[in-house]
Amino acid sequence: MRGWIVPPPKEPTKSSEAFGKEREEKVNWLIRQGYLRSDRIKEALLRVPREDLIPPLYRDYAYLEVPIPLPGKEATISCPHSYPLFYEPLGLDRGHQFLEVGLGSGYGAAVAREVVGPEGLVVSIEIDPLTFEFGRKNLKNRGYHDIILVNGDGSLGYPAKSPYDRISITAACIDVPPPLIEQLKIGGRLISPVIEDGIQNLVLIEKGEKGIRRKVICEVLYVFLRGMYGVI
Ligand SMILES: C[S@@+](CC[C@H](N)C(=O)[O-])C[C@H]1O[C@@H](n2cnc3c(N)ncnc32)[C@H](O)[C@@H]1O
Numbered sequence: 001m002r003g004w005i006v007p008p009p010k011e012p013t014k015s016s017e018a019f020g021k022e023r024e025e026k027v028n029w030l031i032r033q034g035y036l037r038s039d040r041i042k043e044a045l046l047r048v049p050r051e052d053l054i055p056p057l058y059r060d061y062a063y064l065e066v067p068i069p070l071p072g073k074e075a076t077i078s079c080p081h082s083y084p085l086f087y088e089p090l091g092l093d094r095g096h097q098f099l100e101v102g103l104g105s106g107y108g109a110a111v112a113r114e115v116v117g118p119e120g121l122v123v124s125i126e127i128d129p130l131t132f133e134f135g136r137k138n139l140k141n142r143g144y145h146d147i148i149l150v151n152g153d154g155s156l157g158y159p160a161k162s163p164y165d166r167i168s169i170t171a172a173c174i175d176v177p178p179p180l181i182e183q184l185k186i187g188g189r190l191i192s193p194v195i196e197d198g199i200q201n202l203v204l205i206e207k208g209e210k211g212i213r214r215k216v217i218c219e220v221l222y223v224f225l226r227g228m229y230g231v232i
Contacts, residue, residue, distance in 0.1 A: 003221070004066050009057035019051045022063040026080055036084040040093060044114035045083065053077065053105040053138040070105055072131030074223045077105040078170060082220075086191050087115065089204045089217055090166045097161065099183070100124040101154030101225070102170035106135035109147050112168075122147045123161050125154035127226050153227035157183040164188060172200045172222040177229035181207065193222040195231065 014022075027045050030036035036045070051062035054077060058068045067076035086108075092098065096116045100109055103126035113122045124147060126132040132151040139147055150158055154169070155177040162183035169180065169192035176192050184190055184207045193200040202217040224231040 006066050006068065007058075007061055007064070009055075010060065012056055012059040014051075014060050016049075019049060019062065023050065026063045030081060030084055033081070035081050035088070037088055038093075040115050041084055041087050041111075044111045047114050048107065048110045048142075050077075050080065050107055052142060053107040053110065053135075055134075070131055071134045072128035075104055075126075075128055075131040076223060077107055078222075082170075083108060083111050085202065085217070085220075086168050086170075087112070089215075090168065090189050090191050092116065092166050095119045096165040097121045097163070097185075098123070099158060099161070099164045099167045099180075100170065101157075101168070101180070102126060103132060103135040103149060104170065106138040106142075106144070106147075108168070108170060109135070109149075110139060110142060110144055113144055113147055118146070121161060123150065123158050123164075124148070125150040125152055125158060127151075127153055153230075155179070155225060155227040155229035159183060166190070169193070169225065170222065171225040172220075172231065173225040173229065174231055175229070176203070176205060177225075179229070181205070181212065191217075193220045 051059050054062050065079045092115050094117045098112050103124040109124040136149050157179045163185040165188050167190040172193040174195050188207050190205045194203045200220050202220045204215045206213045
């Protein structure tokens with residue numbers, strides 16, 4: 001697993017037509033690479049203009065496969081492929097109650113909101129106040145008014161809207177925080193980068209009547225989870 005090389009900040013130059021073309025090309029690439037399979041996630045990725053949720057000096061790099069720095073301490077918007085990488089194994093679908101730990105730019109929450117639709121629910125928690133404000137404004141500007149946004153420690157979950165059908169943790173932990181497992185429905189799924197033997201594995205958890213089933217999807221590289229059950 002390698003680290004990421006982020007291109008230098010620069011004034012944005014691309015038109016919305018150019019971005020629209022890049023978005024479509026990216027979606028086709030995600031399908032060809034095997035990351036993207038479901039029509040609902042595909043439509044959601046086509047509907048959300050990722051460039052509008054990225055700091056202006058990185059806007060031109062919106063569809064590059066690099067995590068881009070955000071306002072706040074160690075916050076990034078994940079690479080474009082990360083979203084289907086997480087949402088496909090989760091089986092995120094219409095009507096789901098979805099919890100995201102790590103709002104970041106708000107892009108993941110916006111894509112999830114498009115997938116679950118108005119009959120579902122998206123709750124997203126961000127620990128860093130600066131990052132939270134950035135993500136909150138992005139979602140407001142894009143017209144997402146019904147996503148529940150919380151500035152706090154997502155490792156504790158958000159019991160007020162639990163139990164959840166699906167939970168996505170977008171920062172790496174050593175063990176999946178117990179409150180998040182508790183707040184998952186029976187039959188629900190959770191996905192998270194987990195630090196194991198010096199690397200990070202993307203781990204999918206299914207909660208059954210008799211306990212949890214765990215599957216490693218692939219190796220990944222994410223910022224560390226903070227807070228009560230975090231690494232730092
Ligand atoms: C990879 S970024 C998230 C990307 C985001 N989902 C997006 O689409 O832009 C991980 C985020 O998790 C946040 N974070 C770390 N620990 C957290 C915690 N305990 N609760 C909530 N957010 C946390 C970081 O501040 C960072 O913004």
